[in-house]
Amino acid sequence: MLTESMEDYLEMIYRLIQEKGYVRAVDLAGALNVQPSSVTRMIQKLHEEGFIQYEKYRHIALTDKGKRLGYFLVWRDAMLKEFLTLLNARVGVEEQVEGIEHYITPPTMCLFRNLVQYFRTHPECLEELQAMNRLNKYPEG
Amino acid sequence: MLTESMEDYLEMIYRLIQEKGYVRAVDLAGALNVQPSSVTRMIQKLHEEGFIQYEKYRHIALTDKGKRLGYFLVWRDAMLKEFLTLLNARVGVEEQVEGIEHYITPPTMCLFRNLVQYFRTHPECLEELQAMNRLNKYPEG
Numbered sequence: 001m002l003t004e005s006m007e008d009y010l011e012m013i014y015r016l017i018q019e020k021g022y023v024r025a026v027d028l029a030g031a032l033n034v035q036p037s038s039v040t041r042m043i044q045k046l047h048e049e050g051f052i053q054y055e056k057y058r059h060i061a062l063t064d065k066g067k068r069l070g071y072f073l074v075w076r077d078a079m080l081k082e083f084l085t086l087l088n089a090r091v092g093v094e095e096q097v098e099g100i101e102h103y104i105t106p107p108t109m110c111l112f113r114n115l116v117q118y119f120r121t122h123p124e125c126l127e128e129l130q131a132m133n134r135l136n137k138y139p140e141g
Numbered sequence: 142m143l144t145e146s147m148e149d150y151l152e153m154i155y156r157l158i159q160e161k162g163y164v165r166a167v168d169l170a171g172a173l174n175v176q177p178s179s180v181t182r183m184i185q186k187l188h189e190e191g192f193i194q195y196e197k198y199r200h201i202a203l204t205d206k207g208k209r210l211g212y213f214l215v216w217r218d219a220m221l222k223e224f225l226t227l228l229n230a231r232v233g234v235e236e237q238v239e240g241i242e243h244y245i246t247p248p249t250m251c252l253f254r255n256l257v258q259y260f261r262t263h264p265e266c267l268e269e270l271q272a273m274n275r276l277n278k279y280p281e282g
């Protein structure tokens with residue numbers, strides 16, 4: 001299993017390749033706001049685990065395995081944000097998702113995706129749920 | 142803000158006091174499967190933060206602040222497990238909740254509580270959602 005940090009790196013590599021077509025160690029350091037030395041170490045690890053192809057001074061490329069996992073990580077992040085936003089969470093959505101995402105397995109993500117789909121296709125149910133959210137604000141209330 | 146580990150300790154202190162009426166450092170070490178020296182350090186920190194009363198060789202007691210937070214932590218844990226179980230998550234519920242709980246704020250817990258309440262009071266909606274869960278198993282499917 002990957003560490004939280006490895007997942008965050010792989011997610012960002014996937015994102016940057018999608019945006020710019022390529023990614024260099026220096027772009028990654030900037031995007032994740034970390035030291036170049038940390039990037040070097042992490043690239044080495046992700047390479048050893050078979051997620052990226054990498055030669056010194058060249059661009060970083062994802063292997064097929066890296067592409068599949070990167071796609072899932074970006075999707076998981078977006079789906080959890082969509083879920084919390086749909087429920088009307090207004091504060092700290094980003095921070096909460098950054099923390100919880102690493103613990104949520106693919107089968108459980110499937111349940112979240114279905115929940116979002118259920119409420120998108122049943123707006124009257126969503127309206128009723130949101131009315132509850134407006135009334136009952138405190139957890140124990 | 143408390144660390145994940147501080148939250149787990151406080152949750153367990155609350156739980157043990159509820160079960161047995163009291164808690165000693167040695168009970169905590171056993172319940173959390175950690176070294177007594179770790180318990181000593183953590184008790185000191187929780188004492189400094191005003192969550193527990195503690196004198197050496199005496200039982201650990203919760204302050205009012207500690208009781209309020211402990212109650213919330215036990216409730217959050219149980220509610221997240223109820224939520225995932227309601228959605229038919231079958232595998233790894235405990236592990237996922239252990240990880241995600243620390244990142245979920247009281248207002249967001251309120252939304253989860255309302256979701257559970259919504260589906261408990263609308264069994265026909267729950268049935269429809271669960272039918273979706275039976276059909277769409279893979280996240281991207």
Ligand SMILES: [Mn+2]
Nearest residue numbers: 008098099101
């Ligand atoms: Mn993250």
Ligand SMILES: [Mn+2]
Nearest residue numbers: 149239240242
């Ligand atoms: Mn935990």
